[in-house]
Amino acid sequence: MINLAIVEDEDSYASQLTEYINKYQEESGNYFKISRFSDGDEITNGYKGQFDIILMDIEMKLMDGMTAAEEIRKLDQDVVIMFITNMTNYAIRGYQVDALDYVLKPVSYFAFSQKLGRAISKIKKKTTNFISVDMPSGVKKVDVDSIFYIESGGHNLNFYTTNGEFIIRGKLGDYEDLLSGYNFFRSNKGYLVNLKFVDGVEKGCCLIAGKQLLISRARKNDFMSALTDYMASSI
Structure with missing residues (x-):
């Protein structure tokens, strides 16, 4: 899952970006968790490096996007920052905060999707974790972050992923051990x-x-505790 923040003070643009991201999600199979902020000070206040991509408007009332990006870069060198603007005279300052790209208003879906794809490629090079799954035809390389859940049925395991489903022979306990460091939890004996x-x-x-x-x-209690701990670490 890709954690993405939209920092935009105009509701119409924020809604359009959300619509574009949802469309891109359906087309690409990438799964997004979207958070919305209305000003630069909102995202910088208590920032903990929880985002993979930030779409940042430049002109905002309390804290402009460039200043917010400078504050974020003090804490997070890895997050991909893309500026949303109708002005092109911020290029030099953009390089100073290692901005990946600019999305010019008015935003077209085609241009946005191309730039978003570039951003996703950049973060996947840094953060992708894979496991090897034994298939009848050989070994399948599976991105850990693409797995929604694994279901046990008899001697089979059904993997539900952002790229579709597949079934293998195996024991759920083996994958519980394998995925223990990746925020997976056994909600019951079958999932x-x-x-x-x-x-x-x-x-x-x-x-x-x-x-x-x-x-x-x-x-139930252990599950809720694990979920609460994960949510707290993601804030």
């Missing part, structure tokens, strides 16, 4: 879920990619 994709908890189930996955009573 190993990626906490990054949990959209909520209701009626004894966690919600992932539009599906309700049962949390066993015995694991």
Whole structure:
């Protein structure tokens, strides 16, 4: 999952960017968690390096985008910053904060999608973690962040990912051990879920990619504790 922030004081532009990101998500299979900020001071206040990409408006009332980017760079050298602007005279300052690119207003989807794809390529080179999964035809390389959850059924494991589903022979406990350092949790004996994709908890189930996955009573407290810890570390 890609954590993306939109820092934009105009609601119409923020809504348009969100619409474009959702469209790109459907077309590319990349999964985004989008956070919206209305001014530069909002994102810099308590910033903890939680984002992969920041779409930053330059002209804002309390703290402009360039100043916000300078503050963020003091804490985070890896986040990809892209400026949203209708002015092109910020190039030199943009290089000073290592901005990847500019998106010019009015924003077209084609230009935006090209630039967003470039940003995603940059972060994947830095952060992608893979596991090797034994398939009947050989070994499959799977991006850890593409896995929504793994479901156990008999002697088979069904992997639900952002790139589709596939089934292998295996034991869920083996993958529980393999993925223990990547924020996965065994919600019950049949599911190993990626906490990054949990959209909520209701009626004894966690919600992932539009599906309700049962949390066993015995694991509920531990699951909620793990989810709370993960959410706190992502803020």
